[in-house]
Amino acid sequence: MSRSTINLSRSIIASSSRSISQPKYSSTIVKRSLTSSSKCAIATSSSSAFTRFRSNNGSEMRRKDVILSGMRQQRRTMFIQTETTPNEASLKFIPGVPVTQGGTHEFLDLRSALPSPLATRLLTIEGITGIFFGPDFVTCSKDESFQWSILKPEVFAVLMEHFSSGKPLFKEGQEESTAEDTRILETDSEIVGMIKELLETRVRPAIQEDGGDIEYKGFEEDTGIVKLKLKGSCRGCSSSSVTLKNGIERMLMHYVPEVQSVEQVLDEEELIALEEFSKLEARLEKQKSNEPKKSE
Structure with missing residues (x-):
């Protein structure tokens, strides 16, 4: 090969490498790599050509490595679905990945949410009043004065960031535990064992479909009352009373004749709220009864 031919080949290679190494083309490579897998393959082959053109230059090789490593980092895409629940104030978010290890966890204030960074972030959203973690879903409850159309984008953003990062659900040393309320103990009677098994296999899956859960709180053998706590x-x-009486109570009474009724156990905060609500209703009724006297 003549010297002029060699020089011509080198000039073609140099001009080609300069055109490929333009910043505009590099940004196109990255953009293509984030759109689809097929385009990502095309971009990778182009970068291989870029490597061959500048293989004799150490600085260009380092630049190539940076570009390739950025291209290999695929942006993870998540599709978070939502499902309505019988409770208009609660919405079920399904991230498409496991949330817990099978157990459930409920957080009604920031103090109880301290072990979980995700629960803490969700409760800091104005209008969100409760968080419930299920095996594969997160239920958020809101204040009645807020609309889901305003709250959903903020909840989506927090959930997307958490599950895309792969961060743990709880802080180190605050590992979650599976449900223990329906675990049959050696000290349980045959009746209690049957009640727990029915709650675990029949009731709990149906309740979790609606974004909630139940917690077994005991059985009074002398009265035949099963005590349950509703969550999420x-x-x-x-419709919780309908669920307890027409659903759970009927089924337990059918399979376990010793069961006479099912009662809901309320937290101290719920009892206080009900008491205040009763006082408010009493005041309103008193005002209504005094209105005709004032008009006279």
């Missing part, structure tokens, strides 16, 4: 979307739901 079932807490404060207007």
Whole structure:
């Protein structure tokens, strides 16, 4: 090969490498790599050509490594679905990945949410009043004065960031535990064992479908009363009494004749809220009864 031909080949290679190494083309490579897998393959082959053109230059090789490493980092995409619940104030968010290890956890204030960074962030959203973690979903409850159309984008952003980062649900040393309330103990009677098994296999899956859960709080053998605590979307739901009486109570009474009724156990905060609500209703009734006298 003549010297002029060699020089011509080198000039072609140099001009080609200069055109490929323009910043505009590099940004196109990164953009393509984030759009689809097929385009990512095309961009990778182009970068291989870029490597061959500048393989004799150490600085260009380092630049190539940076570009390739950035291209190999694929942006993870998540599709978080939402489902309505019987409680209009609660919405079920399904991230498409496991949330807990099978147990459930409820947070009604920032103090109880301290072990979980995700629960803490969600409760700092103005209008969110409760967080419930299920096996594969997160239920958020809101104040009645707020609309989901305003709250959903903020909840989506927090959930997307958390589950895309792969961060743990709880802080180190605050590992979650599975549900223990329906675990059959050696000290349980046959009746209690049957009640727990029915709650775990029949009731709990159906309740969790609606974004909530139940917690077994005991059985009074002398009265035949099963005590349960409602959690998640079932807490404060207007149809909770229907669920307890027409659903759970009937089924338990059918399979376990010793069961006479099912009662809901309320937290101290719920008892205080009900008491205040009763006082408010009493005041309103008193005002209504005094209105005709004032008009006279």
